[in-house]
Amino acid sequence: MTHVVRPRLTEDLPALAEALIEQQPLTRYPVRNPLPFPVSDFLHFGDAVDAWTATVDGAPVGHIATTARHTGANGGDELDRACAAAHGCDVEDLVWLSAFFVGSAARRTGLGRTLLRTAVDRIRNSSGRPCLEVVPAFPAAMKLYESTGWTEVLRTRPDWLAGAPDSDGLEVVVMVLR
Numbered sequence: 359m360t361h362v363v364r365p366r367l368t369e370d371l372p373a374l375a376e377a378l379i380e381q382q383p384l385t386r387y388p389v390r391n392p393l394p395f396p397v398s399d400f401l402h403f404g405d406a407v408d409a410w411t412a413t414v415d416g417a418p419v420g421h422i423a424t425t426a427r428h429t430g431a432n433g434g435d436e437l438d439r440a441c442a443a444a445h446g447c448d449v450e451d452l453v454w455l456s457a458f459f460v461g462s463a464a465r466r467t468g469l470g471r472t473l474l475r476t477a478v479d480r481i482r483n484s485s486g487r488p489c490l491e492v493v494p495a496f497p498a499a500m501k502l503y504e505s506t507g508w509t510e511v512l513r514t515r516p517d518w519l520a521g522a523p524d525s526d527g528l529e530v531v532v533m534v535l536r
Contacts (some may be wrong), residue, residue: 359414361464363472366409366421371398373418374411377461384462385496389522401457410476412460412469420460422473424453424481428489437532440512441489444534453486458499470502478535488535493519495528508533 366374375397382391393400402409402423412420427449428434438449445451455477460470481488490508492499512532519525 359467360416361467361469361472362413362416363410363469363476364413366401366406366411366423368403370411370418370421371401371403374401374421377419378421378459381459381462381465384465385459385498387459387493387496387499389493389495389519389525389528406456407453408477408480409457410473412464412473414464414467414469419464420469420473422458422477423456424477424486425456426453428452428454428491436514437489437491437512440532441487441534444509444511445487445489445536447487451485451487452489453481453484455488455490458490465498471506474502474506489532491530491532493528494531500531503533506535508535 378397382388388400401421402425405425406423407426409421409423411418428437438452441452442449458473460473478488490503492503494500510531510533513529514532515529519528519530
């Protein structure tokens with residue numbers, strides 16, 4: 359199998375949407391399924407700073423995007439302030455990772471780490487400061503972030519999470535990579 363990470367293309371949307379939904383029962387990401395808005399919005403087709411697609415033998419199986427400001431509803435300013443304080447920078451220097459997933463068949467192949475490294479390298483090359491939020495009910499995601507040096511700066515329970523099915527007790531962990 360040939361694994362490639364490349365800039366995301368518009369024509370990747372259908373396959374990425376399929377991979378996102380396919381892996382959701384295993385990872386519970388996204389928490390809200392079905393999404394209350396178009397998958398293209400979730401994947402930041404309109405507001406990404408950068409976005410990449412992971413492919414296996416040419417077929418899109420994974421994704422990661424970056425955004426200039428925290429784009430989540432409810433508490434974005436609080437999250438931005440916590441990350442800026444942890445990095446010792448201005449909020450304008452923050453770059454958020456988002457819509458990061460790998461389809462079930464491509465998991466444990468290193469594609470997730472490659473996607474993450476690609477996004478972080480781009481953020482750092484542009485003098486940005488990396489931030490993300492994760493629901494710790496996704497143990498594989500938490501392990502990946504912790505093993506690559508991300509540290510927690512805040513825990514919160516945003517309103518959007520309270521409205522998700524089976525979300526009792528879930529919270530969001532906000533992390534930075536220094």
